[in-house]
Amino acid sequence: MPSRSGPSDAPRWCVLGRVPGGGVARGRVAAVEVDAAGERSAPIPIATAELPAFVAARERSAPRWVWSDTPSWYPRLLEAGVRIERCHDLRLCHAILSRSEAVPDRGPLLAAARWEAGPGAGEGEPAESALFEIETPEDAPGAVPHDLDAALEEFDRQRAALAACVDPGRLGLLVAAESAGALVAAEMAAAGVPWDAAEHDRLLSAALGPRPARGAKPVRLLELAEEVRAALGDPRASLDSPPKLLRALRSAGIDVESTSRWELAEHEHPAIRPLLRYKKLSRLLTAKGWAWIDEWVRDGRYHPVYVPGGVVTGRWASSGGGALQLPRQLRPALRADPGWVLVSADVAQLEPRVLAAMAADGAMAAAGSGRDLYSGLVEQGIVGTRQEAKIAVLGAMYGSTTGDSGRLVPRLRRSFPAAMRLVDTAAAAGEQGGVVSTWLGRSSPRPGDEWEELQARASLPGATSRDESRARRAAREFGRFTRNFVVQGTAAEWALAWLAELRLRLARLPSPTSAESIAPARASGPAFERQPHLVFFLHDEVMVHAPEGQAAAVAAAVRESAEAAGRLLFGSAPVDFPLELRIGERALKE
DNA sequence: GACTTGAGCGCG
DNA sequence: AAAGCGCGCTCAAGTC
Structure with a gap:
């Protein structure tokens, strides 16, 4: 029992929410403190303009802040220079808990349908905040509720769900890590990625030719297009429309079914080489060209929008700017401020290592211990080359059955029976329309109605062989999804835990002395930008400025x-996660 | 004219 | 070389 005095009296949680008040359409804010026993304080009213000061003061006792949705609350605190250590994001945690098979009774959570908003629902452009005023989140169609009462009720439901778990530690760790991820995402969006727009422009010009006038194509693309048309003997061939291009290729005698890169590469024809080059450059221009710089880079920073929990497996997604699709070609444009460096790290073969750990497969763990896991497979004589090892391991995790990959997987089944049993069991569950869960308890979605109907039709007396084969194909497809779900999802959990730990450790580093800390180029940025801070995260890779x-x-x-x-x-x-670590002015890999 | 869909390719 | 998983983005074409 906690004593009635001393540090245990400090509130463990501090729930924030809007309260109706004073005829102000937007309402006010109040906080309710909750102690370890679940006892609540009376609501503490807070004028919205005072919210950052309130949070900063309470933060000294390090509560876990509970709020509806991190993007609705945290950016405004960051703008005001206030950072928090821990939070509980009700929307993200609802999504996990209401689906998790580890929660015995999900009824109350499922009944709370207002909390079912998808990632980013109702977010849109944050309302322009009036000068010197912190606004409370606005209701938008499809958004989660931001009211204090709703937050308190949902928080109770979530705490009850967690408490009822057989192993509350794992799901507890997951909801904490997920919430920490939401804080990291908000902070990285605020800080931005240090971006050298001039270098980006140089890279573009070197590849495409100088920046053309608006609406015009770069000279290099025009030249390549001419080369392709000449080789095809078709001066009017269109390269930008796949159907038209396909017709042009076929009438030039190139027998392809599609215009995709890998199929084109199989044919010998003078048009192929310039065409592949054209596609590559055209891609660069449209996805990450000059227009992208104009839209996404300001003051030497690229401000991406991350969507934590945006992928079913628990991986992050991004929205706008393609933050998770920065071409390797452009990585040199990621550049530290003068006097600063980028510390980047990625985990080698994260997913197979996670699989070895989950399955407690000692042999697989040993293959990766302290070295490249693929080379380990070669040294153990399981496969002949590193490339084969990679193909085999990916095939095992993705469920391939054909080609080189399918042929190599059985060797893994002999050497790593425990790991293979884990993924095979997950696949079998999916083939029957079942649910699987990650290590910490994120559960996979059930197949859709269409899938169920397909299976039902195939088992009916009058089912044709076509019905049966379609159903079998769909079943295997869903099995590949659940097979991969447990591995990709658990890897995402490992990465979230890494990110959350790193965020706290960075915040606890001694403040830089003034000699060390040359202010970043964007001196107007958030205060935490003057200390080491995370600027990039990509599934198994982090970058610190x-x-x-x-x-x-x-x-x-x-x-x-x-x-x-x-x-x-x-x-x-006995599984380790070796990092490839680089320190430098630029983010370069290989 | 506004919206959805599919191809294709960038990332892990 | 591309098969096997998960995404976002752009363009052209199809749909209303």
């Missing part, structure tokens, strides 16, 4: 966080 003098400390924090993530998820399992 840091003063040069703190690079070593940051690198250590990155490594320690990875070790901590492994321990948090898998305890003492």
